Amino acid sequence: MFKDVQAVIFxxxxxxxxxxxxxxxxxxxTLKVYGLPSVERELFMKKFSVNQLSDFLELEDExxxxxxxxxxxxxxxxxxxxxxxxxxxxxxxxxKKGIKIGVITGRLCExxxxxxxxxRLNLADLIDAVVSKKLVIAQLKPEELFSRSxxxxxxxxxxxxxxRRSILVADYVADIESAKSLGLRSIAVLxxxxxxxxxxxxxxxxxxxxxxxxPTFLGL
Numbered sequence: 001m002f003k004d005v006q007a008v009i010f011x012x013x014x015x016x017x018x019x020x021x022x023x024x025x026x027x028x029x030t031l032k033v034y035g036l037p038s039v040e041r042e043l044f045m046k047k048f049s050v051n052q053l054s055d056f057l058e059l060e061d062e063x064x065x066x067x068x069x070x071x072x073x074x075x076x077x078x079x080x081x082x083x084x085x086x087x088x089x090x091x092x093x094x095x096k097k098g099i100k101i102g103v104i105t106g107r108l109c110e111x112x113x114x115x116x117x118x119x120r121l122n123l124a125d126l127i128d129a130v131v132s133k134k135l136v137i138a139q140l141k142p143e144e145l146f147s148r149s150x151x152x153x154x155x156x157x158x159x160x161x162x163x164r165r166s167i168l169v170a171d172y173v174a175d176i177e178s179a180k181s182l183g184l185r186s187i188a189v190l191x192x193x194x195x196x197x198x199x200x201x202x203x204x205x206x207x208x209x210x211x212x213x214x215p216t217f218l219g220l
Contacts, residue, residue, distance in 0.1 A: 005218060007161035008094055009102040009152065009184075012114070014171035014192020015211060016087050016103070017121060020045065022073075022080035023193070027053070029076060030069040034059060049195040051173055063142040067108065070133060070145075074109035074117070083121045084191060086212040091126040093215045102129045102155040104148060109134055129158035148178035156184075169211060176202040187214065 013019040024044055031038060039056055047053050057065055091101055105114055114132055118124035136150035148170075156163060168179040171192025176199060179186040188204040189211055190196060199207055208217055 003219075004165055005099055005167055006165035007100040007102060007156070007159045007167075008214075009104060009155055009159075009166060009168045010211070011148075011168070011170035011172065011175050011192075012103050012105040012107075013081070015084075015169055015189055016123065017081045017083055019081075019171075019192050020048070022077045023048070025077045025080065026069060026073050030065060030072060031056070033068060034065055048193055050198055051194065063145060066145055070106060070108040074107045074113050078117065078120075081117065081121070083123065084210060084212075086210075088123060088126070090211050090214055091123065093220055095126055097220055100128045100159045100161055101126060102131070102159050102161075103127050104131050104151040104155055106133045106146065106148070106151075108132070108137060111135070129155050131155040131158065146172075146174040148175050149181055152178060152182055152184060167205075169214060171199075173198050173202050176204045179204075187217070 010016050024041055027044065028038055047055055054062060059065055094101055107114065109132055111130055111132055114130050115124055118127060131151045131154045133151065135154060139150055152168065156166060163182050163184040166184055168175060168184050168186045169189060170176060170186065171189050171194055173194050176186045176188055180203065186204040188199040188207045190207065191210040196207065206217065208214065
C-alpha cells in the first residue's frame with residue numbers, strides 16, 4: 001500500500017509539534033475576546049479529543065471566532081510548541097530516501113511566519129514546501145474553514161508530486177477527510193487533537209501512535 005512513495009506531507013500542529021498547551025491558551029485568549037467564559041483544561045481536553053469545542057461557543061457567528069483564533073495562533077504562546085521527540089530524525093530518514101517533504105498548517109499566517117518557527121524548531125532545512133491556510137482562505141466558504149483540500153492541492157503542486165504517490169500524515173479528522181477526497185493516502189497519528197475512535201471513523205489507511213513509527217511502517 002505504501003510502496004513507491006514520492007512525497008510525505010505533514011500537518012504541523014499535533015503531528016510534528018506538540019499542540020495541546022498552546023491550543024488551549026490561544027483558545028482561552030479567543031474566548032476572552034468574544035466575552036465568553038473560561039474553560040477548565042480537563043474539560044477542554046475532553047471536548048478537544050472528540051472535536052466538540054463548539055460546545056463552548058454560544059455565538060451567532062462561530063466562523064468569526066475560529067478565524068480570530070487561527071489568525072492569533074501563530075503569534076501567541078510560541079513557547080508551548082515543542083518538536084515531538086524523534087521528529088527531526090524521521091524527516092532525515094525520509095530525505096535520505098529521496099522522499100520530498102511538505103508541511104501544511106491551518107494557521108492564518110504568512111508563510112514566512114511558519115518558516116521562522118520551523119527554523120526555531122530546527123526543522124526548516126528538511127522541508128521542501130509549506131502551505132498555510134492564509135494562502136487559500138479567500139477561496140473557501142465559511143463552512144469549509146477546516147477543510148485541508150486546497151492546502152493539499154497547493155503543497156502537492158509545489159512538491160511536484162501526484163496524490164497517488166503521496167501520503168498525508170496528520171492528527172485531525174478533517175485532515176484525513178480532505179486527503180480521502182483527493183485520492184491521497186493518509187496515516188493518522190494519535191499525538192494530537194483527535195481520539196483513536198474519531199480518527200478510525202474517518203477511514204485513514206493506517207493509524208500510528210506518532211511519526212516516530214513512520215519510517216518502520218513505510219519500510220524505510
